[in-house]
Amino acid sequence: MEKRVKQGKKGFLICEIILLILITISVVGCVFLYGKVNDYKKLEKEYKSDNKKFSNILKTKGDELKGVQKDLNYYRDLDATIESIKTEYFASIKTLEEDIKSGKSDRKIAYITFDDGPYYNTYRVLNILDENDVKATFFTISMNGEYCYDNKGVRCYDLYKEYVKRGHTIANHTYTHGIRYGLYNSADSFMNAIDRQEEHIKNMTGGYKTNIMRFPGGSSQAGGLKGPITERLREKGYGWVDWTAQDGDGKALYSNEQAWGNIYSSVNDNIEVILLHDYNTVTTNILGDFIKWLKENGYECYPLFYDSVMVSK
Amino acid sequence: MKKVIVILTSIILCLSIGALVYLGIIYSSYLGKYNRKDIKVIEENIKKTEKEIVEGKEEIEKIKTDNKEKVELLEVWKKELNKVKKDS
Numbered sequence: 001m002e003k004r005v006k007q008g009k010k011g012f013l014i015c016e017i018i019l020l021i022l023i024t025i026s027v028v029g030c031v032f033l034y035g036k037v038n039d040y041k042k043l044e045k046e047y048k049s050d051n052k053k054f055s056n057i058l059k060t061k062g063d064e065l066k067g068v069q070k071d072l073n074y075y076r077d078l079d080a081t082i083e084s085i086k087t088e089y090f091a092s093i094k095t096l097e098e099d100i101k102s103g104k105s106d107r108k109i110a111y112i113t114f115d116d117g118p119y120y121n122t123y124r125v126l127n128i129l130d131e132n133d134v135k136a137t138f139f140t141i142s143m144n145g146e147y148c149y150d151n152k153g154v155r156c157y158d159l160y161k162e163y164v165k166r167g168h169t170i171a172n173h174t175y176t177h178g179i180r181y182g183l184y185n186s187a188d189s190f191m192n193a194i195d196r197q198e199e200h201i202k203n204m205t206g207g208y209k210t211n212i213m214r215f216p217g218g219s220s221q222a223g224g225l226k227g228p229i230t231e232r233l234r235e236k237g238y239g240w241v242d243w244t245a246q247d248g249d250g251k252a253l254y255s256n257e258q259a260w261g262n263i264y265s266s267v268n269d270n271i272e273v274i275l276l277h278d279y280n281t282v283t284t285n286i287l288g289d290f291i292k293w294l295k296e297n298g299y300e301c302y303p304l305f306y307d308s309v310m311v312s313k
Numbered sequence: 314m315k316k317v318i319v320i321l322t323s324i325i326l327c328l329s330i331g332a333l334v335y336l337g338i339i340y341s342s343y344l345g346k347y348n349r350k351d352i353k354v355i356e357e358n359i360k361k362t363e364k365e366i367v368e369g370k371e372e373i374e375k376i377k378t379d380n381k382e383k384v385e386l387l388e389v390w391k392k393e394l395n396k397v398k399k400d401s
Binding site for chain 2: 012015016018019022023025026029030032033036037040047050051054055057058061062064065068069071072075076078079081082085086088089092093096135164165166167302
């Protein structure tokens, strides 16, 4: 009996020891787990912070990539991009014209136009326009020949590319300008001169398509043919324009004073189409000051375009 | 008998705690790995995006070099458009 009691006590002792060991393991385990969890909590915090940091970097880079892709599309089709900017540009001027006509805006527009070029003197004209940051319209003819009428050592046909390069409008003034040589004999003879010049402009520029013209000598020169010709022009998708102001260089113009007198008496309206000639040195002499005078008087100078209210259809 | 029940219950309790500790360690380790993987994916995306940016910029420069005249004309018209818009 005493032996069994002793054995029982020994058994309990062993169990208590085992239990003590297990409790010790559990306590150590809990302490270990607490440490681990703390470590992972720290790591988790770091990861979250890194995650946020990297996500922000990715977002910034993504935005940058979008910008680059936009630029890339912009540059991939340069012709289309240029055309779309030009369309937006002319649409803005058109809106301005309508506002001026309806009295909503008190701004003023001057369309400076040059007839009968290109000449050697045209280089001077282009430089003056550049110096004054102004775009104009050139009503071109080709009867003057490949080499400049006023300087046979220079190729005038190269000027067609210059017009385009510098952002000016090229318009059709017929191939021959032959008022005295049968241009107004019939609508056919006139349209033939228009077609030839259109083709010439295309060839000289590598595809520039013009859709504005001016009658040599003005639309009144066409007399009774004006109706049939304008009908044919309309069918061809052309608009035509005369002028509302000039410095008088189409006729005899001998001095700067004379030119200024003509300018003062003709530039009055809020929208003006100003007639000048490339070849005239008096015009070139006053051109810089004339543009400054226009700006001082509130005029903004733009190149003509088909949808302009000043272009008849 | 009472002592036996107490000892057995304590043993079961200790084993359960042990098992929970073990699971806890495995779970937190999994969480750590998961987050690390997430960052790696983002890092790879950043590298990929940077590469695309560099390639895109190079292509733009190439287009600009190959089409110098057209790019100049584009600049002319952009400037003109800004002028009209600024004035309005």
